[in-house]
Amino acid sequence: MAASFQALFQPYYLSSSSTIPSSSYIASPSSYISLKPRIVCCSSPSPVTLVNGNIDRTTSTERKEIRLGLPSKGRMAAETLDLLKDCQLSVRQVNPRQYVAEIPLLSNLEVWFQRQKDIVRKLLSGDLDLGIVGLDTVSEYGQGNDDLILVHDSLEYGDCRLSIAIPKYGIFENINSLSELAQMPQWTKEKPLRVATGFTYLGPKFMEEKGLEHVTFSTADGALEAAPAMGIADAILDLVSSGTTLRENNLKEIEGGTVLQSQAVLVASKKSLIQREGVLDTTHEILERLEAHLKAAGQFTVTANMRGSSMEEVAERILSQPSLSGLQGPTISPVFCKRDGKVSPDYYAIVICVPKKALYKSVRQLRAIGGSGVLISPLTYIFDEETPKWRNLLQKLGL
Numbered sequence: 001m002a003a004s005f006q007a008l009f010q011p012y013y014l015s016s017s018s019t020i021p022s023s024s025y026i027a028s029p030s031s032y033i034s035l036k037p038r039i040v041c042c043s044s045p046s047p048v049t050l051v052n053g054n055i056d057r058t059t060s061t062e063r064k065e066i067r068l069g070l071p072s073k074g075r076m077a078a079e080t081l082d083l084l085k086d087c088q089l090s091v092r093q094v095n096p097r098q099y100v101a102e103i104p105l106l107s108n109l110e111v112w113f114q115r116q117k118d119i120v121r122k123l124l125s126g127d128l129d130l131g132i133v134g135l136d137t138v139s140e141y142g143q144g145n146d147d148l149i150l151v152h153d154s155l156e157y158g159d160c161r162l163s164i165a166i167p168k169y170g171i172f173e174n175i176n177s178l179s180e181l182a183q184m185p186q187w188t189k190e191k192p193l194r195v196a197t198g199f200t201y202l203g204p205k206f207m208e209e210k211g212l213e214h215v216t217f218s219t220a221d222g223a224l225e226a227a228p229a230m231g232i233a234d235a236i237l238d239l240v241s242s243g244t245t246l247r248e249n250n251l252k253e254i255e256g257g258t259v260l261q262s263q264a265v266l267v268a269s270k271k272s273l274i275q276r277e278g279v280l281d282t283t284h285e286i287l288e289r290l291e292a293h294l295k296a297a298g299q300f301t302v303t304a305n306m307r308g309s310s311m312e313e314v315a316e317r318i319l320s321q322p323s324l325s326g327l328q329g330p331t332i333s334p335v336f337c338k339r340d341g342k343v344s345p346d347y348y349a350i351v352i353c354v355p356k357k358a359l360y361k362s363v364r365q366l367r368a369i370g371g372s373g374v375l376i377s378p379l380t381y382i383f384d385e386e387t388p389k390w391r392n393l394l395q396k397l398g399l
């Protein structure tokens with residue numbers, strides 16, 4: 001199975017004069033299911049079609065499928081699938097070693113599982129149209145390229161920050177801010193501040209913007225927190241979330257040393273959005289579902305009974321409380337009872353949405369104004385008339 005994917009990817013690296021033995025391109029039917037009968041590679045600048053293992057220049061065609069890149073491994077992978085599932089966009093993968101999948105609800109869309117940095121690279125090369133990755137990865141590997149557009153900049157998971165950290169001990173004991181670090185007499189042209197980082201684009205850019213002159217960078221793929229204790233670096237620039245790894249390695253963050261706050265984002269290729277048929281519509285649907293789900297995830301519906309002389313009088317009592325105004329004010333309906341043979345509104349049922357964080361405060365305010373029988377239910381979606389992020393996207397595209 002792995003061999004068949006290699007077959008899929010290999011054309012990407014071919015030079016235009018290459019000829020490939022046809023036997024290396026026979027994909028097993030099970031690993032190839034929903035894909036096209038011929039292997040098409042559309043990395044820029046021009047698409048290349050392979051027929052019987054040879055580059056076919058006469059029939060080369062642009063791909064028609066829309067491609068979404070998702071993290072193939074690591075801490076972002078499972079949460080990305082969970083989020084899509086919560087938006088009713090479940091990803092169907094035949095087996096976990098297969099890198100292509102589909103979202104049955106979105107026709108003409110292929111999901112490709114890739115390393116996060118490759119998702120960004122492939123958005124730029126035109127081999128993917130959409131991707132979900134951490135903002136840190138988009139910023140590092142996108143390098144400010146304006147073909148990358150943030151469609152949704154806060155998917156509410158993968159939270160971390162890219163921060164400078166220095167040892168708590170030795171010459172750094174009393175250094176607590178970036179300006180104090182910059183002003184240390186130790187850093188000279190001959191003996192600059194040595195920073196270990198995996199962020200070799202953002203790191204130098206940040207230091208330059210902050211006016212730090214004497215800095216050099218070294219890089220490693222992981223466990224950067226060991227570098228100062230090993231004597232390899234004076235400081236590190238790495239991702240931090242709980243701060244445990246820094247603490248356990250006797251390192252500290254400093255004021256003004258945060259380069260970026262990051263979380264998962266939905267990113268798109270501007271070119272694809274504008275030029276590739278169906279990408280904008282599919283993006284709209286994904287965006288609407290994400291927004292509706294994320295908005296709902298922060299809210300509860302609260303229903304309660306309330307006695308009162310009229311709907312207006314009940315509404316006034318509710319709106320006098322700061323935590324009870326709901327998304328667009330309360331919904332109030334009369335509850336009719338029959339008493340002494342006469343049907344009349346005995347009390348009123350009210351429905352409001354309250355932020356999860358303010359739930360207990362809201363319940364107390366409701367009780368204080370005469371609310372009883374308070375029921376709380378989770379919300380699945382809140383669809384607004386139009387999502388603000390969609391409006392922003394159209395604006396960025398000049399549409």
Ligand SMILES: Nc1ncnc2c1ncn2[C@@H]1O[C@H](COP(=O)(O)OP(=O)(O)OP(=O)(O)O)[C@@H](O)[C@H]1O
Nearest residue numbers: 073074075076134135136137158159160239240241
């Ligand atoms: N504590 C954290 N450390 C690193 N990344 C985090 C953290 N919290 C959230 N993230 C997010 O997760 C992404 C990296 O995840 P992970 O380290 O699992 O990926 P990876 O594919 O294994 O990459 P690598 O092998 O380069 O570490 C980051 O780009 C960031 O957006």
Ligand SMILES: O=P(O)(O)OC[C@H]1O[C@H](OP(=O)(O)OP(=O)(O)O)[C@H](O)[C@@H]1O
Nearest residue numbers: 222223238239240241242243244245246
């Ligand atoms: O603030 P914390 O919650 O402790 O998280 C931060 C650590 O997590 C990441 O490493 P990862 O687990 O990806 O290991 P790696 O160094 O091998 O990439 C990151 O590079 C930090 O080392």
Ligand SMILES: [Mg+2]
Nearest residue numbers: 074075221222
């Ligand atoms: Mg990692």
